[in-house]
Amino acid sequence: MAFLLKANTLEGNWDLLFTAIQWIQFVMATLSVIGSSSLIAYAVFQNIQKSPEIRPLFYLSFSDLLLGICWLIEALLYGTSAANKDIVCYNLQSVGQIFYISSFFYTVSYIWYLYRELRMKHNQNGQSIFPLVIDYTCRAGQIATILSSLIPLLLMIPVFCLGNASECFRNFSQSHRCILMHSPPSAMAELLPSANTSVCNTLYFYGLIIFLASFLLSLLTIVVLVIQAQTLYKKFVKSTGFLGSEQWAVIHIVEQRVCFYPVAFFCCWGPAVILVIIKLIKPQDTKLHMALYVLQALTTSSQGLLNSGVYGWTQYKFYQLKQEARRDADTQTPLLCSQKRFYSRDLDPLESTLAFGTSTSTIL
Template sequence: MYKFFSAIQWIQFVMATLSVIGSSSLIAYAIFQNIQKSPEIRPIFYLSFSDLLLGICWLMEALLYGTSAASKDIFCYNLQAVGQIFYISSFLYTVYYIWYLYKELRMKHNQSGQSTFLPVIDHTYQVGQIVIVLSSLIPLLLMIPVFCLGNASECFRNFSQSHRCILMYSPPSAMAELLPSANTSVCSTLYFYGLIIFLASFLLSLFIIVVLLIQAQALFKKFVKSTGFLGSEQWAAIHIVEQQVLFYPVAFFCCWGPAAILMIIKLMKPQDTKLHMALYVLQALTGSSQGLLNCGVYGWTQYKFHQLKQKARRDADTQTPLLCSQKRFYSRGLSPLESTLAFATSTSDIF
């Protein structure tokens, strides 16, 4: 059993390191380009920042596992609580980013040819500011009982210590009754509280993302049908936005789906089985890799847009002057896509 959890430790260490590198790359790129405050980059910037902090927590937990430090139990307990703040924040920031992509697309469709474009932009910006504050504040408030009551009741003594640093939730130890310094009832309640908070936030975020995804797909079809002719670069832009709306939810579920499934199974069947062991490994592979996957999705979509844009330019060079002038004429009538093209063009050069 020790070799099994030691393997999980190294898996978590490697994946957390890659996640830190991936999220740091996105943050460094946004700061270097001085675009971290732009409406398009702000959601992914804050999401990457949460992924970075979460990756650091996972990395520290992997390094602490197996050590004989005197205060290791206290550090591991509080690192778990801090990590839960960051991955709930990452849930909320993922929802915010998908909402922003959907909102931009809907706004471009509804405001085509109208004069109320700027007020809608200001309203979206204000809502985004509120969402950013709440996405950081809500997880912290939810975890205050875990910090205060847990440390006061010495719950770091009341759980299975050997695996605390590498498992998201260690169930109450069977020997808890033998530890007079630990309040068993309080610690057990906090354990189920944290588990329910994780599952509730994950399922709620997943539900909202699926709803936005369905609405976005319907809006894509409606947008194409109502707009008429689209130039090659406009097609490239809308295709990349569609891929972003699809791939970020896929990355979200791949990262946290195994952990959620494991928590649900442990609620129904607490005893470890071969299925639990397989999910432990899968959780170590995916749970700490969100920064890496989000960086990969962002880089890949920008690279694909660059390819599509270059292909559109090559196609334009082979067309007759009449066809080129017709495309320019129709493209000028599609002003709602100009901001999307400007953002995609400015961010694609780095990849």
């Protein structure tokens, strides 16, 4: 009797947990949809979605938008008795995996563009850039954009084809799987002759391997790009060439984005990766799993919100720096400006160069 009471209490706690996860996912996915769609709308209204910098960010926001819609639908489906709910949840999660792997690659593509922008500006500071080099980098960016969408789709074709053919969606939503990213095959599949358990198990681990491999590969590439970008930024600080205040503002904001987007990337997907690794080591659900389920619902669903927030904040800082530079240039003589830059170089290279008159501008 005590065992049954304890089992019922534990089951009730899990029901409350997944109900809380449902609402957390609903709220965060809604905010993510709003954030990513606002960035897309800004790019379209400003007619800058085809510019070299905005293009990878535009596609990243579009992936965030579609992913947020998938998670929003899953949260709305959980707890309902809709027809063919199991099939819809299984395929929604498979589609969602395409979008978040695409978002990994688009994040790498955008950070690579920012690093490339810093490198080109560093080269321009001492020498001219050949048009052939610029054309080559633009073509490489276009190829990276195409592959970022094509590779995840090709990787997930077996999950769609074999998973639906083997009916891996059987009893999918009854185990709270509609709101979880990676769920093991249903235990009831052994009782269902139409469900091929071995195929479903293989597809489950296949999905985990794709997720972990794409995340770790993206993270490693991002770390390398961030280190290279920091090295370039230090060279800017130590350089003796003339840089206008707006040039310094651009360089400073690009460097900040190179740092902030990886932080947002890791904050969004770090808990999900940790949860997957722990579940591979210890499949049985524990209190640690419960905490990570909640943390995952908070972070993975918020990628669109965080990415748009980083862009909006850095864009605001860029315009703020430009306004400060213009006010400073209007109140000081050129000689005083140059003296200020010379004596303040070792203290704060960004502030020391903001005293110069504006000379260039760029779309950020």
